[in-house]
Amino acid sequence: MQSTDYESVRRARTRNLKLWLALLLTPAALLLIVFVFIPMGSAVLYSLYEWDGLARKGYVGLANFSDILFDPVRNKVLFHAFWNNVKVFVTLMIIQNGYALVLAMLLARNPRGYRFYQVVFFLPVILSTVIVSFQWKLFLNPVFGLVNKALIAVGLESWAVPWLGLPETALPAMMLVNAWHWFGFPTLVFLAAIHRIPTDFIEAARLDGASEWRIAREIIWPLMAPAVTIIVVLTFIGSFNWFEIPYVMNGLEGSPQGSTDMLGLLFYRTAFGSISAGGSDFGHGSALAVLMFIFIFVFSILATKYLTSREVEMN
Amino acid sequence: MNKHLTRAVVTAAVLGLAVPALAQTELSFWSWRQEDVKAYNEMIAEFEKTHPDIKVTYTAHEAKAYNTILTTALAGGSGPDIIHTRAYGSLENVSGAGYLEPLNDQVDLSNFPADLVRGTTLRADGKVYAVPFATQTVLVYYNKDIFEQQGLTPPATWDEFMDVAEKLKAAGITPLANGTADGWTIEVASGAIMPNFYGPDFFGEVTSGKTTFADPRYVDALEHMAQLAPYMPQGFEGVDYATMKALFTSGAAAMFIGGSWEIPGWRDAGLNFGFMAGPAAEPGKDRLVATWLDGGYGVNAASPNKEAALEFIRFTATKEWGQMLADKLANVPAVKGVVPKDPALAEIIKLQEHQTPYIMLVAFRFKKPTGSQLLQDGLQKLMTGAMSAEDVAKAVADGIASAK
Numbered sequence: 031m032q033s034t035d036y037e038s039v040r041r042a043r044t045r046n047l048k049l050w051l052a053l054l055l056t057p058a059a060l061l062l063i064v065f066v067f068i069p070m071g072s073a074v075l076y077s078l079y080e081w082d083g084l085a086r087k088g089y090v091g092l093a094n095f096s097d098i099l100f101d102p103v104r105n106k107v108l109f110h111a112f113w114n115n116v117k118v119f120v121t122l123m124i125i126q127n128g129y130a131l132v133l134a135m136l137l138a139r140n141p142r143g144y145r146f147y148q149v150v151f152f153l154p155v156i157l158s159t160v161i162v163s164f165q166w167k168l169f170l171n172p173v174f175g176l177v178n179k180a181l182i183a184v185g186l187e188s189w190a191v192p193w194l195g196l197p198e199t200a201l202p203a204m205m206l207v208n209a210w211h212w213f214g215f216p217t218l219v220f221l222a223a224i225h226r227i228p229t230d231f232i233e234a235a236r237l238d239g240a241s242e243w244r245i246a247r248e249i250i251w252p253l254m255a256p257a258v259t260i261i262v263v264l265t266f267i268g269s270f271n272w273f274e275i276p277y278v279m280n281g282l283e284g285s286p287q288g289s290t291d292m293l294g295l296l297f298y299r300t301a302f303g304s305i306s307a308g309g310s311d312f313g314h315g316s317a318l319a320v321l322m323f324i325f326i327f328v329f330s331i332l333a334t335k336y337l338t339s340r341e342v343e344m345n
Numbered sequence: 346m347n348k349h350l351t352r353a354v355v356t357a358a359v360l361g362l363a364v365p366a367l368a369q370t371e372l373s374f375w376s377w378r379q380e381d382v383k384a385y386n387e388m389i390a391e392f393e394k395t396h397p398d399i400k401v402t403y404t405a406h407e408a409k410a411y412n413t414i415l416t417t418a419l420a421g422g423s424g425p426d427i428i429h430t431r432a433y434g435s436l437e438n439v440s441g442a443g444y445l446e447p448l449n450d451q452v453d454l455s456n457f458p459a460d461l462v463r464g465t466t467l468r469a470d471g472k473v474y475a476v477p478f479a480t481q482t483v484l485v486y487y488n489k490d491i492f493e494q495q496g497l498t499p500p501a502t503w504d505e506f507m508d509v510a511e512k513l514k515a516a517g518i519t520p521l522a523n524g525t526a527d528g529w530t531i532e533v534a535s536g537a538i539m540p541n542f543y544g545p546d547f548f549g550e551v552t553s554g555k556t557t558f559a560d561p562r563y564v565d566a567l568e569h570m571a572q573l574a575p576y577m578p579q580g581f582e583g584v585d586y587a588t589m590k591a592l593f594t595s596g597a598a599a600m601f602i603g604g605s606w607e608i609p610g611w612r613d614a615g616l617n618f619g620f621m622a623g624p625a626a627e628p629g630k631d632r633l634v635a636t637w638l639d640g641g642y643g644v645n646a647a648s649p650n651k652e653a654a655l656e657f658i659r660f661t662a663t664k665e666w667g668q669m670l671a672d673k674l675a676n677v678p679a680v681k682g683v684v685p686k687d688p689a690l691a692e693i694i695k696l697q698e699h700q701t702p703y704i705m706l707v708a709f710r711f712k713k714p715t716g717s718q719l720l721q722d723g724l725q726k727l728m729t730g731a732m733s734a735e736d737v738a739k740a741v742a743d744g745i746a747s748a749k
Binding site: 082085102103107170171172173174178190191192193194195196197280281283285286287288302303304305306307308309310311312 | 409412413416417420434435437438439441442443444524525526527528529532578579580581582583584585588591592597710711712713714715717718721722725726729731747748749
């Protein structure tokens, strides 16, 4: 009898706890619904209408979508921007996450000043993206900028180019800024994943005479796969939603010559207009936002599924 | 429909509670002119002197975000009673949607040049939706101290201009502060140079379809633009608007092509400057300046205080208001007959005797891609030598033809 009493108390406690949890989650859920799900729903609705400036005109079905995807004037801009987003994703995977992986592997070996490096690497992450972009815009200024002054000081005059002004260098410069801003985040995630690996695995391998490279490749790398999955998917989402850095550094038009145009900038220009790009067009802008959402959502899920299936269990 | 009624009732209730004794109508007035807040408040005070029952609150939003903030507010059924609108395509975006009150029988605009009233007229219904406020003119500014030190006189023709630029460059001074990083600044610069080569008739012909931007006159104008590149700052491709201004105000660059709105900034910087129209193509030819209407004042059609707002708008259509725009803000007023106290403004009004519309803004910002986008992209390519003048002209012409 004693045990049933205990059981019922336990059950009642669990029920109470569940109620509390539900209650505590409500404000966050409400915020999400009001500020995320409802606007998302209204974007879908807006995308099905024709807009004249700010006024919603007739229902046009999927015409806005077909305009964006198949009209040769519009889709040229769209595919150009999309291609730039692809470049950003691939490059960030290599320079930002690759660098982070190397750093995490090094930090995992507990070097002298471990704490110091950990803090320093993470510091840029906590800065506001707008501040980082603006600061680097000043550093890269061809007239007053630190970067070119430093290049000239070490005798690399020919390298002192207007980084943000040339179509060949503007996007790479921005991607480096992004990597500078964010590399600390994947570093920490990778580092945490490596720390989760039981040290006996690595020590056992070492005793068996495995090389450090082999340990990294065959023990650490497979066992940190869940962290890699998270970082790949987050980088994917971030790359295809990339907006703040290109917007602050080179403006809404993807200057120079469209070389830094991104889906996010194109969406903003289309939906809200700009001084050079003309008036707002919520219909096509919403359609573009919906397409971006579907693309990112579907690919993130597929990528997560695929990457998770390749993860190995740590048993 | 009930929303407005509810808002009106709520507003009335709140106002009734707050100021039961005065029964004052409060008007909100939105603008993008953050730098003008003080002057606008003084100008509004003049209106309030004669209209003690109306109180106007001026709010300036960040210029880049203004269109977005305004359009979002209007689409959401709110927004101010009085709207500082832009002109041409940007105005159509707002007025076309029925958010602005037509002013035709409400405000007397007979004292405004017809060319400028066109900037606040909706092409579809021919109605005027805002009182034109000020014009902008593209000017070539020069640093008087540098010109004096170098023994140079302001150039009147293209050949003289090139000669002056060459001499400045030889003396180690950047002749021209302009860059191309912010596309709009190079479009503005084209407004000083190009009209003198494509001539006064081109605007009418290209807007009526008699010719296109592939016209040899336009190609010639672009070719002359390209000749400026060697006289722009080193790394001009990365020189943005802020850097351009820093170069000119610091005396590192001797000339700056920009809009008439720059004057207060140069004065604040304590610069000894002069300005002129762009150089004439040949000696004896008129020097054309590109001008446009900067915007206007409109009334929110959904305003619960429409009568009071219209009363204020009528005041902005007076010569008195125009005089204040000139004297307090150094704006060149759209209203006729103002004699500014400021000699610089009087000079601009004189330069405007030979004016031509700033082409892409005035006539080609209604469809997408806009003429401004096409020209800015083309000029960035032209100035770096990535594209020839002929190809740029063709790209602009094709882009305009395919715009929708």
